[in-house]
Amino acid sequence: MRAAPLVLRPDPAAAASIVTLADVRAAHRRIYRFIHRTPVLTSETLDARIGGGAHLLFKCENFQKVGAFKARGAQNAIFQLAEAEAASGVVTHSSGNHAAAVALAARRRGIPAHIVMPRTANRVKKAAVVAYGGRIVECDPTQAARESAAEAIRQATGAALIPPYDDERIIAGQGTCALEFLEQAGPAGLDLLLVPVGGGGLLAGTAVTAKAVSPATRVIGCEPAAVDDAARGFACGVLQPALGPRSIADGLLTALGNRNFIVIRALVDEVVTVSEQSIIDAMRLVWQTLKIIIEPSAAVPVAALLEGKIPMPADARSGIILTGGNVDLDKLPW
Amino acid sequence: MRAAPLVLRPDPAAAASIVTLADVRAAHRRIYRFIHRTPVLTSETLDARIGGGAHLLFKCENFQKVGAFKARGAQNAIFQLAEAEAASGVVTHSSGNHAAAVALAARRRGIPAHIVMPRTANRVKKAAVVAYGGRIVECDPTQAARESAAEAIRQATGAALIPPYDDERIIAGQGTCALEFLEQAGPAGLDLLLVPVGGGGLLAGTAVTAKAVSPATRVIGCEPAAVDDAARGFACGVLQPALGPRSIADGLLTALGNRNFIVIRALVDEVVTVSEQSIIDAMRLVWQTLKIIIEPSAAVPVAALLEGKIPMPADARSGIILTGGNVDLDKLPW
Numbered sequence: 001m002r003a004a005p006l007v008l009r010p011d012p013a014a015a016a017s018i019v020t021l022a023d024v025r026a027a028h029r030r031i032y033r034f035i036h037r038t039p040v041l042t043s044e045t046l047d048a049r050i051g052g053g054a055h056l057l058f059k060c061e062n063f064q065k066v067g068a069f070k071a072r073g074a075q076n077a078i079f080q081l082a083e084a085e086a087a088s089g090v091v092t093h094s095s096g097n098h099a100a101a102v103a104l105a106a107r108r109r110g111i112p113a114h115i116v117m118p119r120t121a122n123r124v125k126k127a128a129v130v131a132y133g134g135r136i137v138e139c140d141p142t143q144a145a146r147e148s149a150a151e152a153i154r155q156a157t158g159a160a161l162i163p164p165y166d167d168e169r170i171i172a173g174q175g176t177c178a179l180e181f182l183e184q185a186g187p188a189g190l191d192l193l194l195v196p197v198g199g200g201g202l203l204a205g206t207a208v209t210a211k212a213v214s215p216a217t218r219v220i221g222c223e224p225a226a227v228d229d230a231a232r233g234f235a236c237g238v239l240q241p242a243l244g245p246r247s248i249a250d251g252l253l254t255a256l257g258n259r260n261f262i263v264i265r266a267l268v269d270e271v272v273t274v275s276e277q278s279i280i281d282a283m284r285l286v287w288q289t290l291k292i293i294i295e296p297s298a299a300v301p302v303a304a305l306l307e308g309k310i311p312m313p314a315d316a317r318s319g320i321i322l323t324g325g326n327v328d329l330d331k332l333p334w
Numbered sequence: 335m336r337a338a339p340l341v342l343r344p345d346p347a348a349a350a351s352i353v354t355l356a357d358v359r360a361a362h363r364r365i366y367r368f369i370h371r372t373p374v375l376t377s378e379t380l381d382a383r384i385g386g387g388a389h390l391l392f393k394c395e396n397f398q399k400v401g402a403f404k405a406r407g408a409q410n411a412i413f414q415l416a417e418a419e420a421a422s423g424v425v426t427h428s429s430g431n432h433a434a435a436v437a438l439a440a441r442r443r444g445i446p447a448h449i450v451m452p453r454t455a456n457r458v459k460k461a462a463v464v465a466y467g468g469r470i471v472e473c474d475p476t477q478a479a480r481e482s483a484a485e486a487i488r489q490a491t492g493a494a495l496i497p498p499y500d501d502e503r504i505i506a507g508q509g510t511c512a513l514e515f516l517e518q519a520g521p522a523g524l525d526l527l528l529v530p531v532g533g534g535g536l537l538a539g540t541a542v543t544a545k546a547v548s549p550a551t552r553v554i555g556c557e558p559a560a561v562d563d564a565a566r567g568f569a570c571g572v573l574q575p576a577l578g579p580r581s582i583a584d585g586l587l588t589a590l591g592n593r594n595f596i597v598i599r600a601l602v603d604e605v606v607t608v609s610e611q612s613i614i615d616a617m618r619l620v621w622q623t624l625k626i627i628i629e630p631s632a633a634v635p636v637a638a639l640l641e642g643k644i645p646m647p648a649d650a651r652s653g654i655i656l657t658g659g660n661v662d663l664d665k666l667p668w
Contacts, residue, residue, distance in 0.1 A: 039373040041397060045465075062625045063375060124622075131379075284663060291396040291659030293625040325625030329618060334663065 007237040008265050015266035018259050019168055021212035024175035024205065027076040031173065034075055034108065038063045038177075040184045046289040050305050053315045057190065058286075059181040062294050062325025066100040066128060068251075069177050069323050070164075073201055074101035076173030077162050078109055086111050088158035093117070093139070093146035095250055096125030097324050098164040103134030114159055116149040118142075122250055124328045143242045143254060165199030166257025175205025181319055182213050190217050190319040194301035194310065197221035197230045197271060198252035200260025202323065207267035217319075218269045220310060222301040224248075225273035229255045234264060234271040248276055248333055251297030251324060272310065278303035280333045286322070296333065298323040341571040342599050349600035352593050353502055355546035358509035358539065361410040365507065368409055368442065372397045372511075374518045380623040384639050387649045391524065392620075393515040396628050396659025400434040400462060402585075403511050403657050404498075407535055408435035410507030411496050412443055420445050422492035427451070427473070427480035429584055430459030431658050432498040437468030448493055450483040452476075456584055458662045477576045477588060499533030500591025509539025515653055516547050524551050524653040528635035528644065531555035531564045531605060532586035534594025536657065541601035551653075552603045554644060556635040558582075559607035563589045568598060568605040582610055582667055585631030585658060606644065612637035614667045620656070630667065632657040 038060045047054050061069035078090060089112035092102045099115045106113035115134040117126060118141035129136055139149040154161050163170060182190060193210050197203040200221075207219045223230050224247035229240035233256055242255035256264065264271075274282075282302035286294050301320045304310050312318065372394045381388050395403035412424060423446035426436045433449045440447035449468040451460060452475035463470055473483040488495050497504060516524060527544050531537040534555075541553045557564050558581035563574035567590055576589035590598065598605075608616075616636035620628050635654045638644050646652065 039375075041373075060625075065378075067625055287627055287663060291394075291401055291627040293621055293627060329621060329666075329668065332663075332666075 008239070008261065009237060010266045012266045015208065015263040018263055019171045019175065019205065019208045021209060023168065023172040024179055024209050027172040028176040028179055030079050031072060031075045031176065034065070035071055036064055037180055040181065041290055043289050046285070049285065049289070052312055054312060055315065055317045057185060057317065057319045058290060059177060059319060059321045060292060061177060062292060062298060062322050066097060066104050067324055067326045068097035068101065069174060069202055069321065070097040070101035071104065072176050073170035073173030074098060074162060075105040077167060077169035078102065078105035080169060081160055085160045088160070089113060090162045091116070091150050091153045091157070091159040092162045092164060093150040094164045095121050095253060097251060097326060099134060100125060100128040100132055102162050103129050103132035107133045114153045114157065116146055116153065118146065120245060122326065122328060124326050128326065141245050164254070165201030166259050168259065170201045171205045171208070171259065171263065173205070174202040175209040177202065177321055178206040178209040179213070181321065182210065185317065185319060188317060189214055191313065191316040192310065192318040193217050193219045194222055194304065194318060194320045195219065196249070196252055196297050196300040196323055197223045198297065199254040200230060200256040200264055202321065203268060204260040204263035206321065207263060211267050219267065221264065221268055221271035222304045223271060223273050224252055224279060224300060225275055227253055228273045230264070231271040231273045233261060234268065237265065248279055249297040249300055251295065252300065272304050274300055274303035274307055274309065278307050282306050284334055293325045293327055294322050295324045295327050298325070342573070342595065343571060344600045346600045349542065349597040352597055353505045353509065353539065353542045355543060357502065357506040358513055358543050361506040362510040362513055364413050365406060365409045365510065368399070369405055370398055371514055374515065375624055375626070377623050380619070383619065383623070386646055388646060389649065389651045391519060391651065391653045392624060393511060393653060393655045394626060395511060396626060396632060396656050400431060400438050401658055401660045402431035402435070403508060403536055403655065404431040404435035405438065406510050407504035407507030408432060408496060409439040411501060411503035412436065412439035414503060415494055419494045423447060424496045425450070425484050425487045425491070425493040426496045426498060427484040428498045429455050429587060431585060431660060433468060434459060434462040434466055436496050437463050437466035441467045448487045448491065450480055450487065452480065454579060456660065456662060458660050462660065475579050499535030500593050502593065504535045505539045505542070505593065505597065507539070508536040509543040511536065511655055512540040512543040513547065515655065516544065519651065519653060522651055523548055525647065525650040526644065526652040527551050527553045528556055528638065528652060528654045529553065530583070530586055530631050530634040530657055531557045532631065533588040534564060534590040534598055536655065537602060538594045538597035540655065541597060545601045553601065555598065555602055555605035556638045557605060557607050558586055558613060558634060559609055561587055562607045564598070565605040565607045567595060568602065571599065582613055583631040583634055585629065586634065606638050608634055608637035608641055608643065612641050616640050618668055627659045627661055628656050629658045629661045632659070
């Protein structure tokens, strides 16, 4: 007989034991000189396309250093390592943007970065890691292979592990994006905040920040239906295993982390899922109307809007974090 | 015996008789509520790629209404029509972005817009005109055919002609972009301002503004070598005829206008030319590093940097106006 899995109840105190707004503010003070305060774009054409009087605001983390919000968390984690911890460098595993972010942050700190990447990772993302001076170690494209390779390097080199999402420093760092966004949204604020969810670093950080700064803002996680572990886990309270690399949204293939799950279960209002075709349609729509390059993962919240999955009050102001823009321009999905 | 062509000497007084900074400021007051104050982006990666300590600032008119700076001039012209002039609508000829801009401005004014477009115009640009309620009339892809079709419509309908570039109101409107840009560049200012040149509305407006607001800023026109009428005319002082549709930069196929030529000859410091391959390379480089969609015409100044055509002092701050982002995503040039 197997024990029934532990069902996690929404518990704000548990969430607060992981990351608080104070941590997010401290992270912002630590990193703001090294990141872009990315712009917020709007488009009447896109608003009209979504309909229902929607007013959409897009926080363009595709313009962030390394082309993704991941620069926030990685720098927050690496800049606060004690000298002794940092001395032997850092190690991480990532399918892409976190990898480049760790390489950049390590280079700024003047320490080596060992990056475990799945053999199948996007070649543009691999090239970015190399460009920032990271040392890539390839592995099989499974969560277990990634974690064990990173652990082996940690033991061999003494490098400090910088997890991609299941980490207080990473969650706090990613939360700085919502901090800026809510400020940039001005006095009218945001009724909704739509965020893609993979490992849950950005969604958890966003929820911590939004619920503290602007409690009325609904925070909604958006996930490919093909890798819907977060949606199912959020609904039933039981952390779900990863589902393998079967979505075009290559940044969202990992399962939720433990810490992320606790925060998300406590503070997020809803997690919705979208089809692969909607992701492609949404990506193209954003390219065409906002004139910006976003990667498939970043299109997931827009896909949720296209699918009518986001219940919106009339004239709602919806903030969408466009998470990254690292795309292989020779392999577009249309 | 043919008479020798009139050689135009650089004449600031002649330029000032066409457009002044006061006209540009008046234009900005007229249109600022109806345009985006487009953001200025920078990229260390792109700076490094260009080398020489370059610091590049990109004014993103690809995010402008209708996806191009043309929204500025068209609205400036159409908003200042007297009621009687506006009553019968407006007519223009354009290969694309000016067409959409006139359609948008006319819709805002509540009047019809007749748009003469070459049969060969980019289908995305045609679709935009239709979306903004413009009535397209197709013509052969020559300057003469465009102008005569527009004139015929003007006579038949009484519509007011809104020329695409050879017009004081258009030049002043396009100059508002440089007005914002120089302000956004902050106290460090801009050492160089690089602008694509086709009909010369943007280049002329930029030169008027820059030379009045920031006289030390060098203003450089950038043109495809395949349609180098502006470069040759600038060099010899004789206005050159159009060269036909033989560049990928579909926004730059027209010849300089008369007014534009007078202003450019007086106030612009240099006009450089670039190859078609450099334009494609530059376009892709901007997509990849800035994560934004620009059309080939907008890539021309970046192509000039890639070709080493722009003499830059060390640590120069170069402002580049990214003029538009209307691209057929199904027909990318790589």
